[in-house]
Every structure is written in structure tokens, then in C-alpha cells.
Amino acid sequence: MGKLFDIALVFEYMPAIFSRVSVTLLIVSVSVVGGTLLGFLLAAVRLYRMPLLNGAAVFYISFVRGTPVIIQMFIVYYALPILLSQVDININRWNKLYFVLISYALNNAAFMAEIIRSAIASVPVGQTEAAHSVGLSGFQALRRIVLPQAFCTAFPAFGTRVVGALQDTSLAFTLGILDMLGQAQAIGVRTYHVLEGYVAVALFFIAASLLLEKGFAWAGKKLLPNAG
Amino acid sequence: MIRVRDARKSFGKNEVLRGVSLDVKKGEVVVILGPSGSGKTTLLRCINFLENADDGELTIGDLSVRFKHATKREILSVRRRTAMVFQNYNLFNNKNALENVMEGLVTARGIPVSEARETAKRELDKVGLSDKYEAWPSQLSGGQQQRVAIARAVSLNPEVILFDEPTSALDPELVGEVLAVMRDVAREGITMVVVTHEMSFASDIADHVVFMDGGVIVEEGTPREIFTRPKEQRTRQFLDRILLKYDYAI
Ligand SMILES: Nc1ncnc2c1ncn2[C@@H]1O[C@H](COP(=O)(O)OP(=O)(O)OP(=O)(O)O)[C@@H](O)[C@H]1O
Ligand SMILES: [Mg+2]
Numbered sequence: 001m002g003k004l005f006d007i008a009l010v011f012e013y014m015p016a017i018f019s020r021v022s023v024t025l026l027i028v029s030v031s032v033v034g035g036t037l038l039g040f041l042l043a044a045v046r047l048y049r050m051p052l053l054n055g056a057a058v059f060y061i062s063f064v065r066g067t068p069v070i071i072q073m074f075i076v077y078y079a080l081p082i083l084l085s086q087v088d089i090n091i092n093r094w095n096k097l098y099f100v101l102i103s104y105a106l107n108n109a110a111f112m113a114e115i116i117r118s119a120i121a122s123v124p125v126g127q128t129e130a131a132h133s134v135g136l137s138g139f140q141a142l143r144r145i146v147l148p149q150a151f152c153t154a155f156p157a158f159g160t161r162v163v164g165a166l167q168d169t170s171l172a173f174t175l176g177i178l179d180m181l182g183q184a185q186a187i188g189v190r191t192y193h194v195l196e197g198y199v200a201v202a203l204f205f206i207a208a209s210l211l212l213e214k215g216f217a218w219a220g221k222k223l224l225p226n227a228g
Numbered sequence: 229m230i231r232v233r234d235a236r237k238s239f240g241k242n243e244v245l246r247g248v249s250l251d252v253k254k255g256e257v258v259v260i261l262g263p264s265g266s267g268k269t270t271l272l273r274c275i276n277f278l279e280n281a282d283d284g285e286l287t288i289g290d291l292s293v294r295f296k297h298a299t300k301r302e303i304l305s306v307r308r309r310t311a312m313v314f315q316n317y318n319l320f321n322n323k324n325a326l327e328n329v330m331e332g333l334v335t336a337r338g339i340p341v342s343e344a345r346e347t348a349k350r351e352l353d354k355v356g357l358s359d360k361y362e363a364w365p366s367q368l369s370g371g372q373q374q375r376v377a378i379a380r381a382v383s384l385n386p387e388v389i390l391f392d393e394p395t396s397a398l399d400p401e402l403v404g405e406v407l408a409v410m411r412d413v414a415r416e417g418i419t420m421v422v423v424t425h426e427m428s429f430a431s432d433i434a435d436h437v438v439f440m441d442g443g444v445i446v447e448e449g450t451p452r453e454i455f456t457r458p459k460e461q462r463t464r465q466f467l468d469r470i471l472l473k474y475d476y477a478i
Binding site: 053124127128129130131132133134135136137140144148149152 | 318414
């Protein structure tokens, strides 16, 4: 078995582990894009206080934000097939990855909804009133005045959430997804060197998170020179 | 010409406007005075439908609407015939001074950008901000922001500009520059309805002064009539108080 921890192995395992980065990136992209789109819908339901739907949205958002993502993933994995079988849709043969993508998108939707909703709500009502006073319609006021300002407010929180979404992907392996962590675990089982693989994965997450954070900070400065 | 007939508005049980009627002739400057909570802001906000009055009628030029039954279309056309200058300026924070003035021209009126830009520059020049085209609201003083807001309102060439205490949020040393711009606007013959506590402005510029209290118009007349021989006790008390507070001599 040799040494307990061999730094050389960290680098030796890296190519094999990093070859699975596409799975991780796929999960992040789908969860962020899908979550943002769904988040917009949820935020609209909340902001316009749509009857019935608003209550459901409030419940959904607090449920998702109040329970661990791994539980949500298991619920989707075990409950969705049962639910859909009621309407004669059989998804038992689906690739597990689909369940992961759905759970993460649903999970992020709740976080994105709150980011979007609070950003829009934070734009002073006087901005909308001024827009109306110069003759803009409700939709024009939203598009030209409110959303651009909300975007500036939401941007940093959005960046933080993307980093969070990235780190959340590390739970996908519990469903047997062969992402980077799954690969590290597989290597560990095969070689009895568990730690080295995990260290390689950790290095990836540190680098990727820093990169994202810096990227968002940089983009923030570029996009929002007049923020504040 | 603006005509408000029997405007009524309650917030819950609080009856804020109890039947207000107001006539403003073309080119006239009407100043509305009144104690805090008398409904002055609410009246202005009802005139451009930032608030939905419960009852009454509004005529602006050839357009007449019932407050209660106004359609979205009618509300939009009322708003396109009016402009408002707010106490807190409310410049668009995501737009620079020039864009603030252009926004209504381009987006609401559909005027070509190049033409709107020329109009906006001209209006900013008139309020003495020819060196601030590119400035963001956060880079402007309160007085400068309010002057941009006035340029924004004037550029739309509305039938009336509603001013809601345009100098109340300003540091005292910045009040003068805004009042000076408002005098220019009045001199151009633009119809104005102004809520203000600036008595010297009112007595110099107003054609007509309206005193409101408790959601009704208590008394109205020429500045001379209201300031030198008010008929109503409530008007007299208000004027005594305000003149004392602001230390004005008229
Ligand atoms: N959106 C609102 N909801 C509930 N009550 C309101 C609202 N706006 C105004 N009011 C109430 O209506 C009354 C009149 O308010 P308004 O702002 O019109 O007075 P005002 O004459 O402009 O006073 P001020 O000189 O202080 O600006 C006040 O009692 C106020 O509390
Ligand atoms: Mg007021």
C-alpha cells in the first residue's frame, strides 16, 4: 500500500479526474441557466402576488432553501418517477444524470428567484414613477429602468450563487454520477489511495471558485461602471 | 388647459381628497399651498395617475377622463400630456443626464435618437448644465439633479408640468438655482402646477394661488389676494406660521 499520502499521485490522478470536468460543468451550466429562467418565473409570481401561486412559490422557496440539496436530489430521484407514472410517463430508464440536472435546476431556481425578486424590489418605487411620468408604459419602465438597475444589484449575489452551484455539484456522485468526485472515489477504491484523488478535486474547486469570483468581480466592474 | 372636477381619494378610512376642483388655464402658473397632510401631493399624483383617484373627472386639453373608469390607454395619454418634477428628483439611476432627458422622448414618444439628443442638449443647456451631459445622477448635486429633472420634464413639451415641492429636499444654498430655472420655465409660458413652501416664488411667479387643508381647497385667488388679505381664518394661520418659520418678508 505504500505511503498514506503521496503527493505525486495527486498529479498522476489529475488527468483522469479532470477528464470528468465536463460533467461538472454541464451540471453547473444547466442548474444556473435553468435555475435563472425558473427563478424569473417564481420571482414574477412573488412580485405580482399572483393569487394561489404566490403562496405556493413562498412555500417552494423556503422548502428548497431550508433543506439540504442532497435530500432534494433524492426526492427528485425517487419521487419523480412515481409521480410521472401516475400520468403514464415512464422515466425509470432515464439516465441518472437527468435527475441530477433537474434537481439542481429546481434547487437553483429558489435561490435565483430570491436574488431576482429582492433586486427588483430594491429599485426605489420613485424610479418607476418617474418612468411613468415621462410616458413609459409599465413594460417599458420595467425593461428600460427597473431591470437594468436590478441587474446591477443582483450581479454580485448571482456570482456568489454560481460559485455555490459549482460546489453543490459535488453531491451528484451520491447518485452514482461519474463526475470528478465520482472518478476520484472510483480511483480510490481501485488503488486504496483515496486521499490523493480528493485533494486533486479540492484543488480544482479552489481554482475554479477563485476564477469565477475574480471573473464576476471583473465583469462587474466592466458592466457596471456607474454602480451606486 | 387643465380641469379637475370633484377629485376624491381615500387611503383606507383616511379621506385625503374630499372633492377637489381645480382650473388651470394655458400658460398659467398655479401654486398650491397647504399644511402637511392636506393632500397636495396626492392631488398632483392623481392628475398623472401615479395614484388612482376614487372619483372625479380630469380634462387635459381635448382629453377628458373619469378617474375611476380610466382605461390603460387613457392613463398613458394623460401621462404623455403631463410631466412631473419630484421632491427627490427621481432621475433614472442607470442613465446619465443626457439619457435621462432623452428617455421619454425616445422610448415613449418614438422620436429618433439623434433628434432627441439635440433636444436634450438644448434643454440641459437652458438649465445651465451644458458641461454635465455625461454625468451620472450620483455625480450631481441635488440642485443639479433637480435641474436635469426639470429639463427632462420641459423637453417633453407637456400641456402641464406638475412640481411637487421641488426644492424641499435641497440644501438651502441650492434652492436658488432651482427656483431660477423654474422662473425661466414659467417665463416660457409653460403651464405649471407647483406645490411649494417658497412664498417669495409663489408671490412673484404665480398667477393663481390655491390653499388646501384637510383634503379640500379652502381658498384661492391671486397671490395678492391670498397673501395680503386672506379671507379664511385657516389660510391666515397657515401663512403666519409659514412666514414665521421661513422668515420671509413679502
Ligand atoms: N400611499 C399612501 N398610503 C396611505 N396613506 C397615504 C399615502 N399617500 C399619502 N397618504 C396620506 O394621505 C394624506 C395626505 O398626504 P399628502 O402626501 O397628499 O399630503 P401633502 O399635502 O403632500 O403633505 P406634505 O406637505 O407633508 O407633503 C396623509 O395623511 C398621508 O398620510
Ligand atoms: Mg407632499
